[in-house]
Every structure is written in structure tokens, then in C-alpha cells.
Amino acid sequence: MIANYGYKDGSGEYYISIDTDKCISCEAGRACLTACPKGMFESMVDDYDDEVVCIKAEFRRNLAYDCAGCKPSTGRAALPCMTACTPAAIKHSW
Amino acid sequence: MSIETTNSSAGEVKPEFWRWQENCWADESKDWRSAKVITVGIDVGSVSSQCVIVADGELYAYNSMRTGNNSPDSAANAFKGVELKTGLTLDDVHMVVGTGYGRVNVPFSHKAITEIACHARGANYMGGNSVRTILDMGGQDCKAIHCDDKGKVTNFLMNDKCAAGTGRGMEVISDLMQIPIAEIGARSFDVEEEPDAVSSICVVFAKSEALGLLKAGWSKNKVVAAYCQAMAERVVSLLERIGVEEGFFITGGIAKNPGVVKRIEKILGIQAVSTKIDSQIAGALGAALFAQTLVQKQGPCKPVALAA
Numbered sequence: 001m002i003a004n005y006g007y008k009d010g011s012g013e014y015y016i017s018i019d020t021d022k023c024i025s026c027e028a029g030r031a032c033l034t035a036c037p038k039g040m041f042e043s044m045v046d047d048y049d050d051e052v053v054c055i056k057a058e059f060r061r062n063l064a065y066d067c068a069g070c071k072p073s074t075g076r077a078a079l080p081c082m083t084a085c086t087p088a089a090i091k092h093s094w
Numbered sequence: 095m096s097i098e099t100t101n102s103s104a105g106e107v108k109p110e111f112w113r114w115q116e117n118c119w120a121d122e123s124k125d126w127r128s129a130k131v132i133t134v135g136i137d138v139g140s141v142s143s144q145c146v147i148v149a150d151g152e153l154y155a156y157n158s159m160r161t162g163n164n165s166p167d168s169a170a171n172a173f174k175g176v177e178l179k180t181g182l183t184l185d186d187v188h189m190v191v192g193t194g195y196g197r198v199n200v201p202f203s204h205k206a207i208t209e210i211a212c213h214a215r216g217a218n219y220m221g222g223n224s225v226r227t228i229l230d231m232g233g234q235d236c237k238a239i240h241c242d243d244k245g246k247v248t249n250f251l252m253n254d255k256c257a258a259g260t261g262r263g264m265e266v267i268s269d270l271m272q273i274p275i276a277e278i279g280a281r282s283f284d285v286e287e288e289p290d291a292v293s294s295i296c297v298v299f300a301k302s303e304a305l306g307l308l309k310a311g312w313s314k315n316k317v318v319a320a321y322c323q324a325m326a327e328r329v330v331s332l333l334e335r336i337g338v339e340e341g342f343f344i345t346g347g348i349a350k351n352p353g354v355v356k357r358i359e360k361i362l363g364i365q366a367v368s369t370k371i372d373s374q375i376a377g378a379l380g381a382a383l384f385a386q387t388l389v390q391k392q393g394p395c396k397p398v399a400l401a402a
Contacts, residue, residue: 004251008332010295015251015335047211048246061255093335 035084112265135381138196141233165196212380218245231348282353349373
């Protein structure tokens with residue numbers, strides 16, 4: 001399942017997608033949970049009883065601002081969450 | 095149709111154009127007493143609450159009403175509606191699953207499941223197993239969902255940051271235009287030429303834009319046509335993010351508004367799957383079907399009493 005967390009508003013689309021099929025059998029030991037400097041990721045059991053990672057509810061409507069620290073307008077490095085996720089389950093839409 | 099009214103503080107009677115029809119139904123051809131497994135789905139949404147009874151895996155009864163000022167009471171009232179209609183009590187029920195925005199506040203539920211999974215499961219029942227793309231236009235959010243032939247979610251996104259593209263947005267325009275909400279769809283087609291959409295980003299902007307258009311001499315019908323178009327464009331942009339496949343199904347209150355549905359179909363170039371079942375009960379129906387599966391797997395649960 002592809003779970004998209006985020007929103008679209010007048011300034012653009014801000015979604016973090018998590019491919020839960022890759023996430024279930026995480027080979028990276030859920031490294032995303034600690035890699036995000038804002039601690040935006042958390043582990044949960046989804047509706048189909050699989051343990052997966054999701055974005056915490058309090059961050060879902062503020063992604064443009066909460067992710068801004070990792071996305072400077074110039075000299076942007078690889079995102080910590082995507083780097084930590086070796087199964088490549090995490091994607092950002094912007 | 096009749097318009098309900100409220101008394102304002104000044105004592106004047108104010109018509110409520112936004113108020114949609116509450117609905118309680120039971121299948122008279124069936125008797126729940128002969129069913130082996132009876133399950134209940136309760137969907138406490140931000141605007142409406144539904145209770146659905148499923149008997150042996152088939153839809154038996156439902157109640158759809160406006161959400162009150164707290165989730166536990168709304169859930170209890172939704173159940174009491176079907177209890178009154180059918181004579182069925184919680185003691186006769188094998189499992190209750192709660193869903194929707196208030197799902198964790200359903201005091202008599204045994205499990206909570208997200209509305210995304212429940213809408214997919216409900217749409218699979220209502221539209222058949224060919225349904226692949228679901229658009230749920232809820233009271234205060236909008237969801238685009240992909241599912242497989244069993245109604246299991248494969249991709250979803252939800253927008254609950256903004257009221258544009260939601261039922262509440264339509265209620266605001268209905269009140270502003272003083273057109274009963276059930277008539278908006280039909281009246282939006284009663285225009286000489288299709289207008290451009292108003293703001294599709296924000297209900298507040300859309301409202302002020304609509305007022306400006308009225309002042310500029312537009313007819314009410316033309317303004318609601320522009321708003322229906324804006325809503326269609328808004329939700330289509332969400333759908334495009336996850337992609338649209340044949341077997342397109344719309345749930346939620348807006349599915350009853352042909353002014354929005356036909357415009358969505360026109361933009362997408364595909365027809366939505368039709369159903370005779372009330373589109374607003376999809377979430378609660380899915381919850382009751384999940385409960386049915388859980389009872390088959392785990393056995394029945396002990397009933398939890400309704401609060402007095």
C-alpha cells in the first residue's frame with residue numbers, strides 16, 4: 001500500500017509517501033524513526049495488522065514548514081529520512 | 095422540499111438551506127432474528143454520523159444523521175435510530191466497529207478502523223469488486239483511495255487541511271445562495287453557458303468571490319455552477335496524484351450532488367459506478383463488514399452497553 005501523508009494548499013502539494021509493502025519487512029531497522037531531526041515518523045499497526053511507519057498526526061498538516069530545515073533553497077543535501085530508508089519506501093512530492 | 099429553520103437570538107426564524115436530509119432505513123424483506131451473525135459499523139464523521147447493521151454479510155439497516163457536539167452521543171444516537179426502527183439491541187449484536195474522525199470515541203465499539211480502509215471496503219460492497227478508485231467527499235475532508243478486488247487499500251491520500259472540495263464547503267455556498275442543498279446540483283445545470291470555476295483553493299475566498307459575482311449580476315444558478323466546477327477541479331487534482339482507474343466510485347454526501355459528480359466525470363472522461371445504496375453510509379458499511387470478517391475469524395464479542 002502507498003500511504004500518502006500531507007496536503008495540498010494554495011502554495012503547492014506536500015506529501016510524504018510511504019510504500020508499506022517495502023516498510024513491513026524493513027531491512028534498515030526502522031532507521032527513519034531516529035533519522036528525522038524533527039521526529040516526524042512513528043511506528044504503528046495499520047488496519048491490516050501490519051507494523052509500518054507513518055507520519056505523526058501532528059505533523060501531517062505542516063509538512064512544508066516541518067521539512068523546511070532539511071530542504072534549504074540552495075545546497076540541498078540528501079534527505080535524512082530517505083537516506084536512512086534503504087528499502088526506498090519513503091518519497092517526498094516536493 | 096421543506097427547509098428546516100432555527101430561531102436566532104433576536105427571535106426571528108432563519109431557514110437552514112444547508113440542512114441535508116437525515117435518513118433511517120431497514121430492509122423490510124429481512125428479519126434480523128433469523129441471522130447468524132449481526133455486526134454494526136458506526137461512522138462518526140465531522141459533519142454526519144452513520145450506523146449500519148449487517149446481517150450475515152448483507153446490508154440490513156442504517157441510520158444517517160448529523161453529528162452532534164460530541165462523538166459518544168452522536169454514535170449512540172445513530173444506533174438508537176436503527177434500534178427504534180428494527181427492535182434490535184446491542185445484546186443482539188456480535189461485534190461493533192467504529193470508524194471516522196470520532197472512531198476512538200465510540201463507547202460501545204470493540205475495535206476502531208480508519209475511515210480509509212472502511213470506505214474502500216464499503217465501496218467494494220456497494221459498487222462491486224470491479225471498483226478500483228474511490229473518491230470520498232466527506233464533511234470536512236476529501237480522500238482519494240485505490241483498492242484491489244477485495245476492497246483492500248493499495249494507495250490513498252487524504253486532504254483535511256482545507257474545506258474546499260468538502261461537504262462543509264457546499265453547505266456554506268448553499269446558505270450563501272439561499273438554495274436548498276439538495277437542489278444545488280440540478281440548478282447548477284440551469285445556466286446558458288458553463289462559467290469558469292471560482293477559487294478552488296479556499297472556501298473563504300470562494301465565498302467572497304461568489305458574493306462579488308452576484309454583485310456583478312451573475313444569476314445564483316451560474317454562481318453555484320462555478321462553485322460546483324471549482325469543487326470538481328479541486329478533487330480531480332487530488333485524484334490525479336494517485337491516478338484514476340476504471341471502476342471509479344464516489345462516496346460521501348457530495349456523491350448525491352449531480353452538479354459536482356457530472357463535472358468530475360467530464361474532467362476525468364469516465365463515468366462513476368452507480369449504486370442504489372446511500373453513498374453516505376460507505377464508511378459505516380465497511381466497518382460493519384470488517385466486523386463480520388472479524389467475528390468469523392475470532393468469534394463474537396461481549397456486548398458493551400449504551401450509556402444512558
